[in-house]
Each structure stands twice: as C-alpha cells, then as structure tokens.
Amino acid sequence: MESKSNKKRIFLSSPHMSGKEQKYIKEAFETNWIAPLGPNVDAFEKEIASFAGTKGAVAVSSGTSAIHLALTLLGVKKGDKVFCSSLTFVASANPILYQGAEPVFIDSEPDSWNMSPQALERALKEASFNGYLPKAVVIVNLYGQIAKMDELMSICERYGVPVVEDAAESLGSTYKGRQSGTFGKFGIYSFNGNKIITTSGGGMLISDDIQALENARFLATQARDNALHYQHSQQGYNYRLSNILAGIGRAQLEVLEERVQARRLVFERYFQAISPIPGVMFMPELEDTLSNRWLTTMLIDEKETGLRIADLLSALAKENIEARPVWKPLHMQPLFHDSKYYPHEEDISASLFKTGICLPSGSNMDFEDQMRVINCIKSVLKGTMQGVVYSDIP
Ligand SMILES: *Cc1c(COP(=O)(O)O)cnc(C)c1O
Numbered sequence: 001m002e003s004k005s006n007k008k009r010i011f012l013s014s015p016h017m018s019g020k021e022q023k024y025i026k027e028a029f030e031t032n033w034i035a036p037l038g039p040n041v042d043a044f045e046k047e048i049a050s051f052a053g054t055k056g057a058v059a060v061s062s063g064t065s066a067i068h069l070a071l072t073l074l075g076v077k078k079g080d081k082v083f084c085s086s087l088t089f090v091a092s093a094n095p096i097l098y099q100g101a102e103p104v105f106i107d108s109e110p111d112s113w114n115m116s117p118q119a120l121e122r123a124l125k126e127a128s129f130n131g132y133l134p135k136a137v138v139i140v141n142l143y144g145q146i147a148k149m150d151e152l153m154s155i156c157e158r159y160g161v162p163v164v165e166d167a168a169e170s171l172g173s174t175y176k177g178r179q180s181g182t183f184g185k186f187g188i189y190s191f192n193g194n195k196i197i198t199t200s201g202g203g204m205l206i207s208d209d210i211q212a213l214e215n216a217r218f219l220a221t222q223a224r225d226n227a228l229h230y231q232h233s234q235q236g237y238n239y240r241l242s243n244i245l246a247g248i249g250r251a252q253l254e255v256l257e258e259r260v261q262a263r264r265l266v267f268e269r270y271f272q273a274i275s276p277i278p279g280v281m282f283m284p285e286l287e288d289t290l291s292n293r294w295l296t297t298m299l300i301d302e303k304e305t306g307l308r309i310a311d312l313l314s315a316l317a318k319e320n321i322e323a324r325p326v327w328k329p330l331h332m333q334p335l336f337h338d339s340k341y342y343p344h345e346e347d348i349s350a351s352l353f354k355t356g357i358c359l360p361s362g363s364n365m366d367f368e369d370q371m372r373v374i375n376c377i378k379s380v381l382k383g384t385m386q387g388v389v390y391s392d393i394p
Contacts, residue, residue, distance in 0.1 A: 010365065012322045016259065020255075024250050040246035044247075048189070051253065054181075055213075059204055062203045065220070068099075071099055072219060074164070074185070076136060081135065083138070104340045107119045109344050113349075168190035196256070198248070217240075263294060280299070293361065323359055324358045326353050359377075
C-alpha cells in the first residue's frame with residue numbers, strides 16, 4: 001500500500017444530496033409505504049418520463065436490471081447475438097450473458113469516444129451477409145458524452161435492428177436538444193451511488209412503447225399473472241425500485257440541472273488549468289451536443305509528457321485523491337476473451353484505455369479540492385517534461 005497523506009480524501013464521484021430527500025422519505029414512512037412500488041415510485045417514473053420526453057418509464061432496482069429487461073423484451077435469447085460498445089463498464093454487456101446470448105463488441109471513434117459508425121456498419125454488413133443479424137445493439141454514452149446518434153441510428157434502422165441506449169452515465173446530456181436515452185427503442189438510466197444523481201441504487205427503463213413498458217413492469221414484479229392466487233406462466237424477476245429510494249430519486253431529479261452545471265464547471269476548471277500543457281487532451285464534446293461531464297477525462301501522450309497514466313494515478317493516490325483509468329474495453333476483458341470485436345480502423349478504445357484517466361468530478365467538490373487535484377497534476381507533468389517553457393503553463 002502506498003502511504004496515504006492525511007489530507008481529506010477527494011473522491012472520483014461521490015453522492016451529492018440536496019437536503020430535500022428526507023421530505024420524501026418521511027412521507028413514505030408516515031404513510032408506511034415501505035415497499036417496492038408506491039406513490040414515490042409512480043411519481044418518480046412520471047417525472048423522469050416528462051424530463052426525458054418519453055411516453056413512459058419504469059423504475060427498477062439498477063441500471064443493469066433495466067438493460068436486462070430491455071434485452072428480454074426484445075426477445076434476446078440463447079444463441080442470439082447482441083452488439084455492444086466495447087469501451088464501457090461491464091454492466092452494459094452482462095445482461096447479454098444473462099440471456100445466454102453472445103456479445104459482439106464495437107470499437108469507439110475518436111470524436112466522441114463512443115461507438116464507431118464505421119465499425120458498426122462493417123459488423124452489420126458482415127452479419128447480414130452471414131445471415132445472423134443481432135437482436136439488438138447496445139449503444140453507450142460514455143462519461144456523459146452522447147454517441148453519434150444520427151449516424152448510428154440510421155445504420156441500425158437500415159438493418160432493422162433495435163437499439164438499447166445505455167444512458168447510465170449521461171442523464172441530463174442532450175443531442176441536438178434531445179435528451180440522452182431517448183434515441184433507441186429503449187433507454188436506461190442508472191441511479192447508482194457514483195452517478196450524476198443517485199437513489200443509492202436504482203435505475204430506470206424508458207421508452208415510447210407503453211405496452212412494452214407494461215411488460216417490463218410485469219417481468220420486474222416476478223411475472224405475476226392477473227389472478228387472486230399466485231399464478232405464473234412466465235419467468236420473472238424481482239427488479240422493482242423501493243418506494244423509499246424512489247423518494248430520494250425525486251428530490252435528486254429536482255436538482256439535476258444544477259448537478260449538470262456543477263460538473264460542467266468542474267470540467268471547465270480542469271480544462272483551463274491543464275489543457276495548455278503539451279501532450280494532454282481532454283474528452284471532446286461533439287458539436288450540437290451538451291455533455292453532463294459526468295467524469296472529466298483526459299488523455300496523456302506518453303511520448304510528449306514522458307509520463308504513463310500509472311505514474312499520474314500513483315501521484316494522485318499519494319495525495320489521497322481518487323482517480324481511475326478509463327474503462328478497460330470489454331473486448332480486452334478475460335470474461336469476453338472469445339467474443340468477436342470490430343475495431344474502428346486502429347483500435348481506438350484500446351488506445352483510449354492505455355492513455356486515458358478519469359479525474360475527480362463530483363458536483364460537491366469545492367474549489368480548494370479541485371485546486372489540490374490540479375496542482376498535483378501540474379507538478380507531476382511539469383516534473384517530467386523537458387524543453388517546455390513552464391511560464392506558459394497557467
Ligand atoms: C453504472 C453503469 C451501468 C449500470 O448501472 P447500475 O445501476 O450500477 O446497475 C450500466 N452502464 C454504464 C455505462 C454504467 O456506467
């Protein structure tokens with residue numbers, strides 16, 4: 001173990017309560033709605049659907065369960081193929097395995113770091129040629145940045161393959177004015193503790209297909225048939241969100257816009273302070289999109305800076321600052337050792353993983369906290385670089 005400083009710990013992304021959560025929790029207690037289902041759940045679903053602009057929403061116990069329900073509703077089963085972004089958290093793809101289906105991973109492109117339309121096109125063309133189109137494509141919006149939706153959706157529509165939009169990290173981000181999560185047949189959000197708003201644990205499935213959402217509700221409640229006795233004709237799950245947690249979600253949703261602004265400000269400060277240093281590049285924001293900047297992420301060019309991200313991570317750890325490498329692409333994971341993979345041209349996600357680092361980005365980080373991170377990064381980068389005029393670096 002590295003010796004930790006006695007300085008206050010700065011987290012990558014910690015929960016940020018608004019103070020109004022207790023009001024909804026209290027209501028739940030006073031009415032004794034301590035159950036999965038209840039008035040907070042109904043209200044939270046309506047509020048999310050209205051925020052996103054979809055016809056409906058189903059509150060569930062996690063983002064992962066929302067993806068699982070979406071794939072189930074799309075009829076994904078044993079032996080089917082599902083395409084999925086490679087550069088993402090494992091939760092995007094685990095539900096493919098739950099269904100006994102086979103994931104096929106698609107690389108990122110450099111402009112958004114999200115699914116490459118070229119690689120997707122190639123993969124679908126080959127699949128179509130071989131007579132096995134995937135049952136679904138899971139498109140992830142990484143760290144708040146929405147993927148190239150116009151291009152990706154038009155390719156998927158051309159092949160008639162439905163899309164599940166994994167917007168777990170991008171709640172509050174927009175693409176041409178439209179909320180993330182609303183592009184595919186289904187979208188999912190996560191309210192895990194580290195996400196931009198949280199219920200401590202929870203998720204949401206959104207769609208314009210009311211009937212499909214009703215089916216999701218049914219499956220998420222142990223697929224209980226409409227009968228007095230307990231009757232079941234289908235396999236179900238226990239995936240509903242608790243009424244107490246939904247109360248936390250309602251209060252959190254009220255401050256979502258503020259949280260987006262706060263995270264964008266965190267990004268802006270990092271960008272101003274660090275981007276002038278040669279060999280450093282921040283995650284881009286596509287034109288006509290607004291990222292919630294869930295995590296500020298930057299790339300370090302090893303040749304130009306003489307620094308590997310492991311060096312920077314350990315320097316930050318010594319200062320009691322939590323930072324992380326970019327997600328390890330799923331096509332590089334032992335779990336998916338045998339899965340097929342379509343790179344962009346070069347392997348973009350592999351190189352983002354090799355050189356990318358996520359910085360503390362919580363909306364509750366104060367200016368001093370952030371200056372500690374910035375000063376640490378600047379001192380490490382300056383310490384390793386030669387031939388740079390340091391007075392140029394703010
Ligand atoms: C967090 C996350 C999920 C899963 O959400 P949980 O609520 O933790 O189950 C899925 N996909 C991505 C990209 C995530 O970051």
